[in-house]
Amino acid sequence: MADALPELRGTRIVLRRPVPRDVETRLALGRHREIVEAYGGTFDPNATFTRGEAEAAIRFVEQQDWAWVIDAGRYIGHVRFHGKSTQDRRAALAVGIDDPACLGKGYGTEAIMLALGHAFGQGLHRVSLRVLSNNFRAIACYRKCGFVEEGREREAAFVGGAWCDDVIMGLLDREFRPS
Numbered sequence: 050m051a052d053a054l055p056e057l058r059g060t061r062i063v064l065r066r067p068v069p070r071d072v073e074t075r076l077a078l079g080r081h082r083e084i085v086e087a088y089g090g091t092f093d094p095n096a097t098f099t100r101g102e103a104e105a106a107i108r109f110v111e112q113q114d115w116a117w118v119i120d121a122g123r124y125i126g127h128v129r130f131h132g133k134s135t136q137d138r139r140a141a142l143a144v145g146i147d148d149p150a151c152l153g154k155g156y157g158t159e160a161i162m163l164a165l166g167h168a169f170g171q172g173l174h175r176v177s178l179r180v181l182s183n184n185f186r187a188i189a190c191y192r193k194c195g196f197v198e199e200g201r202e203r204e205a206a207f208v209g210g211a212w213c214d215d216v217i218m219g220l221l222d223r224e225f226r227p228s
Contacts, residue, residue, distance in 0.1 A: 054115065057163040062156055064117035064128060064163050067107045074124040076103035081149045087184045088145065089206045089213075106147075115140070115168075119160045125151045128160045130168060130176070138174035144187075153186060161194045162228050169222045181206060182214040196220045 057064040076099075082092040110116045116129030126146040133140040142164070146157050168176060178196065180187050196218040204212035 054117065055167070057117065057167055059159045059163050061121060062125075062159050062163070063120045064160060065120055067111045067118050067124075071107045071118055071124040072100070072103050075106050075147065076100055078124075078147050083152070084145075084147060084149060086208055087181065087187065089181055089208055091209070117160075117164065119144075119146070119156060121151065121156055125156060126160070128164045130164070138172055140168065140173060140176055142176050142178045157187070157190050158193055161190070165194065165220070165225055166227050169225050174222050175219060177217065177219040179215045179217055181208065182216050183208075188216060188218075191218050194220070195224055195226055197224075 054066060056066075078098075080092070080096070080098040082094070085092040107118075110118060110127045110129065113129050113131065115131070115133065116127060118124050119126045119128060125148040126144065128142070128144040130140040130142055142161065144157055144161055144164075146152055165176060176196075177199075178191065179202075180191065182188075182201070197220070198216055199219045200217040202215040202217065205215035206213045
């Protein structure tokens with residue numbers, strides 16, 4: 050599905066493969082409680098975000114077959130598909146906005162819609178995702194993109210000292226409404 054992944058252009062963003070300057074941008078963004086916990090991680094206010102971690106974050110995107118950097122004039126996050134099944138024509142979606150100044154501004158929605166348009170255009174039938182039940186911003190974004198809740202995995206993640214459910218959401222090709 051992704052030998053030569055195309056650059057995808059939206060109104061305000063470009064989805065593209067990573068470039069070396071993304072490491073510097075990712076390093077400068079650092080780590081933020083809301084974002085770390087939305088990913089299901091534990092935020093340590095005393096931990097420094099290192100160059101090695103920034104390099105690893107960009108390398109992770111580079112190593113994925115079907116992943117793009119979200120570029121809004123510079124790196125702000127990434128979107129990717131994983132768990133691809135050619136036989137079942139399905140994959141799972143993951144998206145992350147690493148710049149707190151870009152949260153709640155529609156960048157994630159635009160990135161998801163661009164990526165979904167490409168994926169369904171390549172013959173995928175189904176895209177699914179998992180999201181923490183307390184990540185209301187992400188759930189609203191996914192619903193806006195057409196995803197519907199299909200189930201819930203109870204107490205699937207221990208975040209910030211409390212158990213949190215995972216919400217399972219899905220979207221079929223025939224349900225997708227490009228903007």
